[in-house]
Amino acid sequence: MQKKYYAIVDIGSNTMRLVIYLQEKAGKLREVENVKAVARLRNHLDDEGLLTKTGIDILISTLKSFKEVAETYHLTNTVCVATATIRQAKNQTEIQQKIQEETGYEMKILSGHEEAFYGYLAVVNSTAVTEGITIDIGGGSTEVTYFKSRNLLESHSFPFGALTLNQFFKHEQPLDDEIAELRDFLSKQFDSLPWLKSRAVPLIGIGGSARNLVQIDQNKKAYPLAGLHQYKITETDIKEISDYLGSLSLSKLEKVEGLSSDRADIIFPVIEVFHSLYQYIEAESFILSRKGLREGVFYEQLSKGLGTFLFPNVLEDSIQELINDFDLNPKQILHVQFLTRRLFFEFSNQDIGFLTDEDWMDVKRASYVFNLGEYIDSESSSQHTFYLLANRTIDGLLHLDRLKLALIASFKNKTVFNQFIDPFKDWFSKNEQKKLRLLGSILKFTYCLDATKRQIVEDIKVTSSEKTVNITLYCNQTWMPEEYQSEKQKKHLEKAIKKNITLEFVDTTN
Missing domain, CATH: 3.30.420.40 (ATPase, nucleotide binding domain)
Known part of the structure; x- marks a missing residue:
């Protein structure tokens, strides 16, 4: 083709x-x-x-x-x-x-409205955010939109941008009265749009200046994951970057890691716009969208004839891309997901692992891409799975959720799990780490129940006592390979739930 x-x-x-x-x-x-x-x-x-x-x-x-x-x-x-x-x-x-x-x-x-619309379209078709305010600061204009339930409700184009705002600063390093004058100007501009005030929603930054803000933050923190899209920061992060940049001469600004040298002379007023708007709308966070005007133009074209500009499910489309790219078996995926659902809810009914609806969504998501790294090398599949999922942009997932997906879908054993999570230990509480290991061990176990890809296990039943969990597996064909693999792998599940597991295979054809 x-x-x-x-x-x-x-x-x-x-x-x-x-x-x-x-x-x-x-x-x-x-x-x-x-x-x-x-x-x-x-x-x-x-x-x-x-x-x-x-x-x-x-x-x-x-x-x-x-x-x-x-x-x-x-x-x-x-x-x-x-x-x-x-x-x-x-x-x-x-x-x-x-x-x-x-x-x-x-x-x-493009009119100001069209420019704002394309930015909005890119955001709602490449992130999981359903309500938010977007901002795209160009050289000569600044576009803002407000959307709710993924539908555009308001948009505006301000006739100022990074180049025009630079006129507020007459000195190489901004003075306090110059900053105050810019903030006063921005406040009056924002006041002209009643729909901006105190929205308490995410502020989504689009364009090169927002990208530079996030790159500076990642370099400052020695951020361990790849990718900028859907990266989240707080007002404190923005203020620290603003204070840091405001203290530097132009020659030093040009050497700041993450800041493009061609934006060094215009970055400070841009950061002030982000900070001022963040405070004005009382944002809950600042999220970067690497997709902007250019992607929005093509999203409009690709959606012609569909009756809507909105793709129905951003994350499902991204998961489907992974399935296509790594040649995963849809039939096997659906069966492993079915088995995982049965074991998960059997465990939940037996009060094993304190499992929640949110946990089910996490493990369900991972069931689509479990062992994806086998496409590259079967011997080191777990390592490849973790690296690919942790460092690949997945539209619809924030970085933390992407990391959770990688940890569950790459589960091999406790030792390897601890190696993978070690750089991110501060991201999760001890209980959250234990939960991720449990979800990973559940998924690895159910994956073994389809070892020959014949879909022979039809159902799962679980009974539990104080020290033992019995798992009954109902099969429609000979189960020797599945029995061998599940007996071999059940120890990881036993460690996660701190109980012994017995397996019983039952023939459903008699």
Whole structure:
């Protein structure tokens, strides 16, 4: 099957980007090329609101270089969009004509509402957040939206961005009165939108400035997981970063780990916007979305004909991607999940392990991808499973939930589990660690009950006494391989529940 590639050219006020996407088997888009140019077109708007000849020349030459890269792919579709600076330029028609003549690109100039809408669309189709406020700070504008039950309720585009806000600071290191003046300005801007005040929902940051904020935080904490998407921080984290950056000269800012050197001179006012809005809406957390305007444009295209812009279940789609990518057996997955459900609720009914509905969701999720690392190497399957799941972006899962998934789905034994969880011990209480080990041992045991992938175990019954748990397994075929594997692996479950386990296999064909 021929691969389908899509391209988007994003003409921003600060940067321009060409991004190439490959459409996956499950229908989603995966980024395969990302070319960035720091054009700072906003600085080339003159006093009359015209983009100068110099600015147009930079724009055209950058687009020509993008086109050379794009032509190395067989593209199904190319979209070229422009945001605040071109939107505000009074000679935008002339700019559009020149771009068409010299590059062949048909540039669409997005309204402030469209820009905000695409950011919202990217967030709700790539995270599990159902209610929140998004913010995307560009070079010349700032878009905010409010959504609830995944539906867009409010949106607005402020006519200020990272480049324009820099005018508040006349010194290399910001002064207290300059910061106070910026905060007062932002407060008045936010007051113009009554729907922002005291929402007490997550604040979701989109775009390069939000990415830099999160990268700085991760480097400062020596964060042990890979990935930025759906990373969560608090107001304290934002304030500490703001205080830290505000104390540095420009030359030192350019060397800060996680901060792009081309944003060093504009990052401080941006952080102040995040901090001020966080306080204004009384946010419960700040979450980064790596998916933004560009992804939103294509989410709109991919959803044409569906009657809705919203994908029904973000996490299910991500799990399906994993199943496809690692060639997992759907029939086996469904049977292991069925067995896991039966054993889980039998344990729950017998008051073994203090299991909850939330625990079931965790182990159910892991049952889709248990032992996924076998695709790479069967001997070190557990290690590969943990690394792949812990360090791969999974839309719909925050980092903590992604780590829980990795720990349960990679379970091999207590020793290996302790090795995996060791860098993250502070993330979980002792009881939470024991629960994750129990869930992992349950899943490993039920996986062994389908050792030959014949789905021979039809049902499970559990009885329990003070020291012993008896598990009866009802089978429709000969069970010798399953009996061997389950007898071999039950010790991990025994350690987790602190009881001896006896297994009884029953023939259902007589």
